[in-house]
Amino acid sequence: xxxxxxxxxxxxxxxxxxxxxxxxxxxxxxxxxxxxxxxxxxxxxxxxxxxxxxxxxxxxxxxxxxxxxxxxxxxxxxxxxxxxxxxxxxxxxxxxxxxxxxxxxxxxxxxxxxxxxxxxxxxxxxxxxxxxxxxxxxxxxxxxxxxxxxxxxxxxxxxxxxxxxxxxxxxxxxxxxxxxxxxxxxxxxxxxxxxxxxxxxxxxxxxxxxxxxxxxxxxxxxxxxxxxxxxxxxxxxxxxxxxxxxxxxxxxxxxxxxxxxxxxxxxxxxxxxxxxxxxxxxxxxxxxxxxxxxxxxxxxxxxxxxxxxxxxxxxxxxxxxxxxxxxxxxxxxxxxxxxxxxxxxxxxxxxxxxxxxxxxxxxxxxxxxxxxxxxxxxxxxxxxxxxxxxxxxx
Amino acid sequence: xxxxxxxxxxxxxxxxxxxxxxxxxxxxxxxxxxxxxxxxxxxxxxxxxxxxxxxxxxxxxxxxxxxxxxxxxxxxxxxxxxxxxxxxxxxxxxxxxxxxxxxxxxxxxxxx
Numbered sequence: 001x002x003x004x005x006x007x008x009x010x011x012x013x014x015x016x017x018x019x020x021x022x023x024x025x026x027x028x029x030x031x032x033x034x035x036x037x038x039x040x041x042x043x044x045x046x047x048x049x050x051x052x053x054x055x056x057x058x059x060x061x062x063x064x065x066x067x068x069x070x071x072x073x074x075x076x077x078x079x080x081x082x083x084x085x086x087x088x089x090x091x092x093x094x095x096x097x098x099x100x101x102x103x104x105x106x107x108x109x110x111x112x113x114x115x116x117x118x119x120x121x122x123x124x125x126x127x128x129x130x131x132x133x134x135x136x137x138x139x140x141x142x143x144x145x146x147x148x149x150x151x152x153x154x155x156x157x158x159x160x161x162x163x164x165x166x167x168x169x170x171x172x173x174x175x176x177x178x179x180x181x182x183x184x185x186x187x188x189x190x191x192x193x194x195x196x197x198x199x200x201x202x203x204x205x206x207x208x209x210x211x212x213x214x215x216x217x218x219x220x221x222x223x224x225x226x227x228x229x230x231x232x233x234x235x236x237x238x239x240x241x242x243x244x245x246x247x248x249x250x251x252x253x254x255x256x257x258x259x260x261x262x263x264x265x266x267x268x269x270x271x272x273x274x275x276x277x278x279x280x281x282x283x284x285x286x287x288x289x290x291x292x293x294x295x296x297x298x299x300x301x302x303x304x305x306x307x308x309x310x311x312x313x314x315x316x317x318x319x320x321x322x323x324x325x326x327x328x329x330x331x332x333x334x335x336x337x338x339x340x341x342x343x344x345x346x347x348x349x350x351x352x353x354x355x356x357x358x359x360x361x362x363x364x365x366x367x368x369x370x371x372x373x374x375x376x377x378x379x380x381x382x383x384x385x386x387x388x389x390x391x392x393x394x
Numbered sequence: 395x396x397x398x399x400x401x402x403x404x405x406x407x408x409x410x411x412x413x414x415x416x417x418x419x420x421x422x423x424x425x426x427x428x429x430x431x432x433x434x435x436x437x438x439x440x441x442x443x444x445x446x447x448x449x450x451x452x453x454x455x456x457x458x459x460x461x462x463x464x465x466x467x468x469x470x471x472x473x474x475x476x477x478x479x480x481x482x483x484x485x486x487x488x489x490x491x492x493x494x495x496x497x498x499x500x501x502x503x504x505x506x
Binding site for chain 2: 197198202224227228231234335339346
């Protein structure tokens with residue numbers, strides 16, 4: 001059946017001069033086409049109506065439910081553990097809380113980490129921040145996006161780009177940034193991370209650095225130091241019987257290296273999000289010897305209130321672990337920490353800084369130590385070697 | 395005297411103690427290369443050159459493990475192996491092996 005399409009100009013003239021109009025007979029093909037077309041129009045109208053209804057419904061729901069709270073985190077202008085420890089750690093702590101703690105109203109919240117506030121960032125600060133972003137992604141999947149990269153300080157942007165920060169965010173690195181790099185600026189190698197003891201990955205990092213600074217020819221103990229630091233993260237940093245306030249990337253470690261041509265210094269860094277060396281020592285077979293050594297150093301003070309405070313100081317515990325007899329038959333920290341300090345003892349002018357828990361120990365080439373205790377937990381263990389290049393190894 | 399070149403015959407990237415620590419672990423090296431030498435009462439030359447370096451976990455597990463886990467005496471171990479290290483900075487690894495072996499104490503019976 002045709003659906004009411006008339007042809008009006010094809011009448012025939014009758015003998016009496018009158019004209020007879022009649023409908024044109026539609027072919028079966030035309031009828032079929034018209035049927036199909038009408039159905040398509042009707043279905044499209046129906047779909048549009050359904051879409052409009054869904055949109056109205058979604059808008060109503062949106063108006064009824066509270067808008068997600070936006071938590072803005074503004075890092076300090078100087079993002080560095082050595083220059084600005086408290087503000088840097090506070091910022092990282094705020095980020096962790098925002099990511100893992102539910103919003104006060106129990107709803108969902110969005111986090112805006114505004115990196116445009118950073119004017120200066122250390123390699124160590126950048127590595128720990130990148131590890132935090134990695135943890136974020138590990139536990140919450142995608143959902144991170146870069147909002148205001150153009151507003152970041154150019155030097156901060158370049159350093160973070162070198163570290164592989166943009167890959168974490170899933171954003172391509174703007175090409176012009178590479179051309180912008182001043183010749184005397186610190187070169188940072190792409191961050192590596194794993195939850196396994198991946199010796200080849202660590203060696204690749206060293207070889208990449210070796211292309212710009214001849215460190216590998218200088219001292220083979222650097223490799224051992226990096227491997228032992230990563231091995232320590234795997235073996236001791238994440239005790240299975242511990243409940244973490246913020247879920248870590250279990251057995252995870254992050255490492256990078258940098259070359260500062262102005263100072264002629266290379267830095268290697270390894271970070272883990274574990275409980276920290278001081279917290280793991282009581283499980284070590286040599287713990288009682290460490291306690292005894294520390295108590296012996298107290299002399300007449302003994303193990304009173306002051307004495308027990310000294311024993312609890314994280315920096316004292318880290319230093320005691322380093323100084324422990326390295327012939328521990330159980331392996332573990334004793335030998336690993338000796339490897340950690342070996343590149344320093346063999347290279348004049350070198351040093352290694354261990355930030356772990358709330359303690360900080362800076363170990364110099366001549367064996368001297370500088371200890372410091374902080375109020376805030378760094379959120380793991382960060383080991384940073386500083387090695388002058390081109391210096392003769394002992 | 396047979397020669398065991400660690401970088402050529404085992405790995406360029408030693409590290410870790412146990413098989414679950416990856417391909418360069420000390421236990422596998424000990425069982426595959428060092429134990430047969432001791433069992434045959436042979437002497438082997440160990441070439442340290444060519445590797446990226448030697449973490450203590452590897453050296454301790456491979457060599458001191460012969461005393462600790464296999465029941466050999468430190469003298470038996472040290473007399474069975476001659477070490478070659480000509481690359482800069484590699485000689486110190488020989489000293490570490492000797493130190494680890496001398497201070498190791500047996501934990502289980504077995505071996506010689």
